[in-house]
Amino acid sequence: MSISPYSYSGSKPKASIRLAANSCPFNTACEGCSSRHISLCNVLDSNDLKSFSKLSTDFQKAAKQIICAEDEKAEHIYNIRSGAVRLSKMLSDGRRQITGFLFAGDFFGLSCKDKYSFTAEAITEVKICRFNRTKIIESFQDYPRLGERVFDMTRTELNSTHDQMLLLGRKTAKEKLCSFLIIMKEKSGRINVRDENEVDIPMSRSDIADYLGLTVETVSRQFTNLHKLGLIELDGAHRVFLKNSKALLALAEGE
Amino acid sequence: MSISPYSYSGSKPKASIRLAANSCPFNTACEGCSSRHISLCNVLDSNDLKSFSKLSTDFQKAAKQIICAEDEKAEHIYNIRSGAVRLSKMLSDGRRQITGFLFAGDFFGLSCKDKYSFTAEAITEVKICRFNRTKIIESFQDYPRLGERVFDMTRTELNSTHDQMLLLGRKTAKEKLCSFLIIMKEKSGRINVRDENEVDIPMSRSDIADYLGLTVETVSRQFTNLHKLGLIELDGAHRVFLKNSKALLALAEGE
DNA sequence: AATCAAATTTGACCACTGTCAAGTATCTAT
DNA sequence: ATAGATACTTGACAGTGGTCAAATTTGATT
Structure with a gap:
């Protein structure tokens, strides 16, 4: 890693x-x-x-x-x-x-x-x-x-x-997590320029949940869900590879 | 009226x-x-x-x-x-x-x-x-x-x-509507000083719903609910009398 | 005043997400 | 390396709030 x-x-x-x-x-x-x-x-x-x-x-x-x-x-x-x-x-x-x-x-x-x-x-x-x-x-x-x-x-x-x-008011759990990943991609790009699709997630699932207005369980399920859809790859809980950030962005915007 | x-x-x-x-x-x-x-x-x-x-x-x-x-x-x-x-x-x-x-x-x-x-x-x-x-x-x-x-x-x-x-992220429908009423009370107090518990609601139920991250139906049900609880009095859809704004504030803060 | 349209309320039903619980993985400390 | 604690994932079930539909009220137009 x-x-x-x-x-x-x-x-x-x-x-x-x-x-x-x-x-x-x-x-x-x-x-x-x-x-x-x-x-x-x-x-x-x-x-x-x-x-x-x-x-x-x-x-x-x-x-x-x-x-x-x-x-x-x-x-x-x-x-x-x-x-x-x-x-x-x-x-x-x-x-x-x-x-x-x-x-x-x-x-x-x-x-x-x-x-x-x-x-x-x-x-x-x-x-x-x-x-x-x-x-x-x-x-x-x-x-x-x-x-x-x-x-x-x-x-x-x-x-x-x-x-x-x-x-918080209008997106579904799935859209929320996609939005979060896109936000994190943009932020990490500002700090560290490696592969822009390799995103660090320093915070816990519980932090993510409280940021998105969800529970830990729902956040976890949506990570699994996005993985099953082939949109992300997980390397432990704190590093995500965005395999299709265009699709993630589209999902984030509810398209 | x-x-x-x-x-x-x-x-x-x-x-x-x-x-x-x-x-x-x-x-x-x-x-x-x-x-x-x-x-x-x-x-x-x-x-x-x-x-x-x-x-x-x-x-x-x-x-x-x-x-x-x-x-x-x-x-x-x-x-x-x-x-x-x-x-x-x-x-x-x-x-x-x-x-x-x-x-x-x-x-x-x-x-x-x-x-x-x-x-x-x-x-x-x-x-x-x-x-x-x-x-x-x-x-x-x-x-x-x-x-x-x-x-x-x-x-x-x-x-x-x-x-x-x-x-938006953490309050229940009831808490959201109570919060909204308290916010409206404070805003209307700034503009027009009549009875501070007599609050004008110029916007539609649909606007309120989109402000609170709810549906029109849920907003309407919560208005009815607060009325049944004896906390508010409705004079048409656009004017509310707060009968117990202290209790409403407590509910708004999840207490 | 009467009619029509729009807004609001209410009801029945259901789905998404939350709750509770258990299992698994990861990290920390010894 | 091993043990314990913490974090994460997964499963079963339930409830809040959403969806769809109909009834009622309110307001606009003539």
């Missing part, structure tokens, strides 16, 4: 915590950041980046750790440098909806008011940089292009939540 | 079209706009408003008219002055998801890229002012408070789509 860009299978919490204390070697300078080209800060030139980097703090979380929790005071916004994160909301009886899977280059926490409106958890080991919300919003004055970039990303995000509403 | 703030029952298309040609008496000045206090332009002072108003065009649409269509070139952003609008997305086979109901003070069209990602239709007769997208985005330079306001409203909107995802 080829090496995954996520380390969901081999992550060791203890080692991760040690690294987190150590922090990133480029703590005070974002210049060496490996995710800069896809992050919000990619609009800053070398000079601006130097002063801007003082606003950021770098840290790391092991898989399954909470990054921030729903209803907690929203003091920071977070930018993912590597790894995978899930954002979720819960009903009082434990029913959960995952509102998004986030990867390198994605940020979260800006849309909240005084409290976080979701819980953010590490799916794999993640590297994150964090900014004070107030300060970064103020900094949009000094770095107008950054403000524009953040606004732009927020608009894009709003657009894709509308697609997700169409999925 | 008391008079509704929407004119969904008595609207006459012909008359509306005539009015639309006539446009608003305050066409070149937003000063007299009755929805200014709740609209995005409420951050502008009297001077700025005068020059800003030159960017806007006023018009009116009768109920059931399309304001802008999915996949159409996105040239404008729209601000609702009065009436109710629905935004929706469709699958190729006609399945529809309504992503939002909009009222006086709401705007739409900003989150789109080159094409509109939704169709906007008038539910009731609506008064709307329209801005050129490019020009208004440029104008954020001159009116920074306007840019902040729009950004802020976009963030709020993103937050509420997350709530809607939780609703």
